[in-house]
Amino acid sequence: MTADGAVDLHKIGVKFFAEQGNAVELVEFIPIFHRWIQTDALDDLLIDVADYSHVHAGPGTLLVADAGHYGFDETGRRRGMVYYSKHVLTGTLPERLAAVCRKVLLACQLLEQAPELQGRLKFDGNEVQIFSNDRLCAPNNEETFRAFEPALKEFLTKLYAGSGYSLNRETNSKERFCVTAKTSEPVRLDTLLGRLAA
Amino acid sequence: MMSWKERLIDRMPAELAREIDIYETQMALKRQGKVEDKLFAETRLRRGVYGQRYDNGQRHDGSTQRTLSFPCGDLTKGTETVWDAPGMQRIKIPFGGLTPDQMDVLADVAEEYSDGISHVTTRQDIQLHYIRIDDTPDLMRRLAAVSITTREACGNSVRNVTACPLSGVCSDEAFDVTPYAKACSRFLLGHPDVQDFGRKFKPAFSGCKHRACGLTTMHDLGFIARIRVENGVERRGFEMYVGGGLGAVPYQAKLFDEFVPEEEILPLSQAISRIYARHGEKKNRNRARIKFLVDKLGIDRFREMVLEERRGLPHNEAWTDYLKELPAYGEKPLKPATKLNSGARSTAFETWRASNVYRQKQPGYAVATATLPLGDITSWQMRQLADIARRYVGENVRTTVEQNILLRWVSEADLPALHGELERIGLGEAGAGTIMDITACPGTDTCKLGIASSRGLAAELGERLAAKYQQLDEAVKGLHIKISGCFNSCGQQHLADLGFYGVSRNVGGMTVPHFRVVLGGQWEENAGSYGVAIGVVPSKRVPDFVDRITEKYLTEREKGERFREFIERVGKRELKALVDELATVPPYELDRSYYSDWRDPREFTLSDIAKGECAGEVVSRIDFDLQGAERQYFEAQLQFEAGNHQKAGETAYSAMLAAAKGLIRTQYQDITDDADTIVREFRARFYDTELFHDKYAGGKFAHYLFGRHEDKERTFDTDKTRRLLEETQLFIEAAHACNARMIGQNAAAPMIANQEPASVARV
Numbered sequence: 037m038t039a040d041g042a043v044d045l046h047k048i049g050v051k052f053f054a055e056q057g058n059a060v061e062l063v064e065f066i067p068i069f070h071r072w073i074q075t076d077a078l079d080d081l082l083i084d085v086a087d088y089s090h091v092h093a094g095p096g097t098l099l100v101a102d103a104g105h106y107g108f109d110e111t112g113r114r115r116g117m118v119y120y121s122k123h124v125l126t127g128t129l130p131e132r133l134a135a136v137c138r139k140v141l142l143a144c145q146l147l148e149q150a151p152e153l154q155g156r157l158k159f160d161g162n163e164v165q166i167f168s169n170d171r172l173c174a175p176n177n178e179e180t181f182r183a184f185e186p187a188l189k190e191f192l193t194k195l196y197a198g199s200g201y202s203l204n205r206e207t208n209s210k211e212r213f214c215v216t217a218k219t220s221e222p223v224r225l226d227t228l229l230g231r232l233a234a
Numbered sequence: 235m236m237s238w239k240e241r242l243i244d245r246m247p248a249e250l251a252r253e254i255d256i257y258e259t260q261m262a263l264k265r266q267g268k269v270e271d272k273l274f275a276e277t278r279l280r281r282g283v284y285g286q287r288y289d290n291g292q293r294h295d296g297s298t299q300r301t302l303s304f305p306c307g308d309l310t311k312g313t314e315t316v317w318d319a320p321g322m323q324r325i326k327i328p329f330g331g332l333t334p335d336q337m338d339v340l341a342d343v344a345e346e347y348s349d350g351i352s353h354v355t356t357r358q359d360i361q362l363h364y365i366r367i368d369d370t371p372d373l374m375r376r377l378a379a380v381s382i383t384t385r386e387a388c389g390n391s392v393r394n395v396t397a398c399p400l401s402g403v404c405s406d407e408a409f410d411v412t413p414y415a416k417a418c419s420r421f422l423l424g425h426p427d428v429q430d431f432g433r434k435f436k437p438a439f440s441g442c443k444h445r446a447c448g449l450t451t452m453h454d455l456g457f458i459a460r461i462r463v464e465n466g467v468e469r470r471g472f473e474m475y476v477g478g479g480l481g482a483v484p485y486q487a488k489l490f491d492e493f494v495p496e497e498e499i500l501p502l503s504q505a506i507s508r509i510y511a512r513h514g515e516k517k518n519r520n521r522a523r524i525k526f527l528v529d530k531l532g533i534d535r536f537r538e539m540v541l542e543e544r545r546g547l548p549h550n551e552a553w554t555d556y557l558k559e560l561p562a563y564g565e566k567p568l569k570p571a572t573k574l575n576s577g578a579r580s581t582a583f584e585t586w587r588a589s590n591v592y593r594q595k596q597p598g599y600a601v602a603t604a605t606l607p608l609g610d611i612t613s614w615q616m617r618q619l620a621d622i623a624r625r626y627v628g629e630n631v632r633t634t635v636e637q638n639i640l641l642r643w644v645s646e647a648d649l650p651a652l653h654g655e656l657e658r659i660g661l662g663e664a665g666a667g668t669i670m671d672i673t674a675c676p677g678t679d680t681c682k683l684g685i686a687s688s689r690g691l692a693a694e695l696g697e698r699l700a701a702k703y704q705q706l707d708e709a710v711k712g713l714h715i716k717i718s719g720c721f722n723s724c725g726q727q728h729l730a731d732l733g734f735y736g737v738s739r740n741v742g743g744m745t746v747p748h749f750r751v752v753l754g755g756q757w758e759e760n761a762g763s764y765g766v767a768i769g770v771v772p773s774k775r776v777p778d779f780v781d782r783i784t785e786k787y788l789t790e791r792e793k794g795e796r797f798r799e800f801i802e803r804v805g806k807r808e809l810k811a812l813v814d815e816l817a818t819v820p821p822y823e824l825d826r827s828y829y830s831d832w833r834d835p836r837e838f839t840l841s842d843i844a845k846g847e848c849a850g851e852v853v854s855r856i857d858f859d860l861q862g863a864e865r866q867y868f869e870a871q872l873q874f875e876a877g878n879h880q881k882a883g884e885t886a887y888s889a890m891l892a893a894a895k896g897l898i899r900t901q902y903q904d905i906t907d908d909a910d911t912i913v914r915e916f917r918a919r920f921y922d923t924e925l926f927h928d929k930y931a932g933g934k935f936a937h938y939l940f941g942r943h944e945d946k947e948r949t950f951d952t953d954k955t956r957r958l959l960e961e962t963q964l965f966i967e968a969a970h971a972c973n974a975r976m977i978g979q980n981a982a983a984p985m986i987a988n989q990e991p992a993s994v995a996r997v
C-alpha cells in the first residue's frame with residue numbers, strides 16, 4: 037500500500053467465465069494457443085504453451101507470455117479465460133485494470149472465433165473476476181479491499197457503463213485477494229472492449 | 235511500501251537472510267556487467283535458479299525458428315541464457331519433510347511467481363517453472379522465513395538428501411533414518427569441502443535393503459540402515475555405497491563398507507567429498523560424476539584414499555553433535571491411535587485404501603498417499619492439503635520420489651473422512667505406486683535438453699490406464715512406468731518395469747519423436763538392477779506397446795513369475811520383435827500425427843534443444859572466493875556512498891582477507907577464518923615466495939593487506955576510507971592476476987588435505 041493508503045498493484049489478473057464450453061476438452065486449446073504464437077495473434081511476446089489438463093481445478097491450458105500469462109483456466113472449479121500480469125504496469129490503477137481486462141477480452145474474442153471450436157465456446161461478459169498475485173501489496177483482507185475499492189469502482193463504472201453490479205470478495209484470507217463483479221444484464225465482449233477504449 | 239526483505243527480517247534465519255542478500259548483490263553486479271556469464275550461471279544454479287527451455291531466446295514454432303525478443307536486450311544470466319527468459323526454481327526439501335506452514339508458503343510463491351503449480355520431483359524437491367529471475371530473491375526470502383533453503387539445489391554441489399518417505403513408520407526398517415538424513419543435509423550444506431566438485435552429488439538414505447524407497451544404489455552416496463550386535467549391545471550403523479547413478483550410462487553403486495558406525499557417516503562423507511573434489515574429472519563433464527572416479531580407481535583404491543583422508547581430517551564436533559539429540563527424536567502423532575471400524579464403506583474408498591494406504595508399524599496409524607498427477611499440485615490444492623494435514627496429522631507430511639505427497643500418522647479411523655477430504659480437492663485418486671502412477675521428468679515441456687515429450691506421453695498413458703484401471707489384472711496394476719525426455723534419465727526409466735526415454739529418428743528426411751524402450755528394471759531392493767534397452771518405437775505407438783507387452787506378460791508368464799523375471803526369460807530377441815512390430819512410421823502424407831509429439835501439435839524438431847544446465851559449468855572454488863571478495867568490495871562501496879565509512883572500511887578489509895583466503899585455499903584446504911592466520915599464511919605462501927608479485931609492481935599490492943591488517947588504531951575519515959577502497963580493488967585485481975598466473979603455470983600446489991600450515995612447515 038502507498039503512503040496515502042492506496043494500493044499500488046501491478047500483478048493483476050482478470051478472468052471472464054465461460055458461459056458454454058464445458059464440452060470442450062482442455063487439450064483442445066493446445067493447438068489453438070500454438071497457432072496464436074505462430075501468428076502473433078496477441079499483442080504480447082508469446083513464449084510457449086503448458087498443458088495442465090491433468091490437474092484438478094488448475095491452470096488448465098496455459099499460454100506463457102513475457103509480460104504475463106494467458107490461460108483457459110479452471111481455478112475455483114469455474115472455467116474461463118484469464119490473463120495475469122507479471123511485470124510492472126504503467127498508468128493509474130484503474131488504467132492498469134483496464135489494460136489487463138482489455139488483454140483478456142481480446143483473447144476471449146479470439147478463442148470464441150477459433151475454427152477448431154466451431155462455436156462451442158462463449159464467454160459471459162457480465163461477470164468479471166479481478167485478483168492480485170501479490171500478498172505483500174495486497175493481502176486478502178478488508179483493509180486491502182477498502183484501499184482497492186475506489187480504483188475498482190472507477191474501473192467497473194467504465195466497464196459496465198454505470199449499470200449496477202454486485203461485488204463478491206474471496207474471504208479465505210489464505211487465498212489471494214480476489215473480487216468478482218456481476219451485472220444482471222448480459223453484455224457482449226465487444227461492447228465491453230468499446231467501453232474500455234472510450 | 236515495505237519490501238519482503240523488511241517484512242521478513244525477523245523471521246528468516248540470519249544466515250539464510252545474509253546468503254540471499256549476497257545473491258541479490260551478485261545479481262546487481264551481473265546487471266552491471268561485473269560478473270562473467272559462466273560464473274554467474276554457476277552462482278545462480280547453486281541457489282537453485284535453473285534454466286528452462288527457450289531461455290536462449292530461440293524457439294521453433296512448428297514452422298519457423300523464431301527469436302524471442304525479451305525486453306532485457308543483451309543482458310544474460312549465463313552463457314546464451316537471456317536474463318528475462320522464464321526459468322525454473324528448484325527448492326530443496328531434505329528427506330521430503332514438509333510442514334503445513336511450509337506448504338502454505340510454497341502455494342503462495344507458486345501462485346505469485348510461477349504458474350500456480352508446484353511440481354514434486356523424482357528427488358523429493360519442489361520445482362516451480364516460468365520464474366523471472368528478478369523475483370527469485372523475494373521468493374527465497376519467503377521460503378527462508380519457513381526454514382526452506384534453495385541453496386545448492388542445482389549446480390555442481392550436494393543436491394537434496396533424500397530418504398525413504400516411510401522412514402520412522404515402516405515395518406521393514408532397521409531404524410528411522412530421518413535424523414541422519416537431516417544431519418547429513420545440514421552438515422554438507424555449504425560445506426567448504428563440497429564447493430569444488432566437477433558435477434552434482436546426490437546422497438540418499440534407506441531404512442532397509444530389500445524395498446525400493448531409498449533407491450540408494452542409484453545414488454552417488456547411499457546409506458542403508460543396519461543394526462549390528464557387538465558384545466550383546468546393539469549398534470546403529472549403515473551399509474554404505476558410493477558411485478551409483480543413472481544418466482546416459484547407469485552405474486550400480488559399489489559397496490564401500492558393510493557397516494559404518496553412525497558416528498562415522500559424516501566424517502566419511504566429508505572425506506569422500508574431498509577425494510571427489512580433488513581427483514574427480516573437471517574438464518569433461520560427461521565423465522565428471524563420482525561414479526566415473528570410483529570406476530577408474532576401483533572401489534578398493536578409492537576406499538583406501540578416502541580412509542587415509544579421513545584419518546587426516548581436523549576433528550569437527552558437528553560430526554556427532556546431532557547424535558546426542560537422537561534419543562529425544564521422534565514424530566508426534568496429532569491424534570490417538572484408533573482402529574478402522576468395520577462398517578460399510580464405498581468401493582472408491584476401498585480401492586483407494588488398497589493402493590494408497592500403508593499401515594504403519596505403530597498400531598492404529600497409517601500413511602495415506604495423495605496422488606499427484608505427473609507430480610503436479612495447484613496452489614489451491616496445496617493450501618487445502620496443508621489444512622487437511624493440520625486437522626489429521628499435524629506436521630507429518632513428506633514428498634516422495636514417486637512424485638506424490640504422504641500424510642503420515644493418520645489415525646486409522648480417520649481414513650474414510652480423510653479420503654473424502656482428498657477427493658474434495660481432487661487428490662483422492664487411487665493407484666499410488668501402480669502402473670497408473672507414472673513418473674516423468676519435465677522433458678520437452680521445460681527442459682533444455684529434452685528430446686521428446688515425457689510428460690505428454692505420461693499424461694496420455696495415465697488417462698488411458700485410469701480409464702481401465704479397475705479391469706486391470708493385479709499383476710499389471712503392480713508394474714511401474716517411468717519416462718525420461720532424453721538419455722539423461724531424470725525420470726529414472728532404468729528402474730522401472732517399463733521404462734522409456736526420448737530419442738528421435740529420421741524418416742524420409744523428417745525428424746520423428748521416438749522413445750527407446752527399457753524393460754525389466756528393478757525398483758525393489760533399493761533399485762537392485764537396471765532394465766535392458768530393447769529398441770525404439772515412435773512416440774505415438776508407445777501406448778500400443780504398453781498394451782501389447784502387458785498382454786504378453788499376462789498370457790505368457792509362468793506361475794508367480796515377476797515382470798523382471800519374465801523379461802529375462804523371454805529374452806531380448808523376442809522382445810525386440812515385439813518392438814519392431816510397432817516401429818514403422820507411415821509417410822508424412824498419410825499420417826502427420828507421427829511427426830508431432832504428444833500434446834504438442836508443432837511439427838517435431840530437435841532445434842529447441844539447447845545447452846543444458848544439469849550440472850552447470852565447472853567453476854573452481856577460487857573463482858567463487860574471488861567473486862565473494864568482489865561482492866564485499868561492492869558492498870563497501872555502497873556503504874561508503876551512504877556515508878558509513880567505518881562499515882565501508884571494515885567490509886573492504888574483509889574483502890581483501892576473502893581474496894587472500896581464496897588463494898591460500900588452493901594450497902591449504904583447512905585455512906581458518908582467523909585474520910592473523912590468513913595474513914600469516916598469505917605472507918608465507920604468496921608474498922615470501924613472490925607468487926603474488928606483479929611483474930612491475932612487485933609485492934606492492936600485498937602491502938595493502940599487510941598495512942590494513944597491522945593498522946589496529948585505524949580511523950575512518952573520508953580520504954582514508956576512499957584510499958582503502960582503492961587499495962582493496964587493486965588487491966583483488968592482483969589476486970585475480972595471481973590466480974591466472976598459477977593456472978597458466980600450473981603453479982598451484984595440488985591441494986592436499988591437512989597439509990600443514992606453511993608457518994608450521996617452515997619451522
Ligand code: SF4
Pocket residue numbers: 675676677678681682683684685688718719720721722723724725848
Ligand atoms: S531426462 Fe533429459 S529431458 Fe528429462 S529432465 Fe533430464 S535432461 Fe531433461
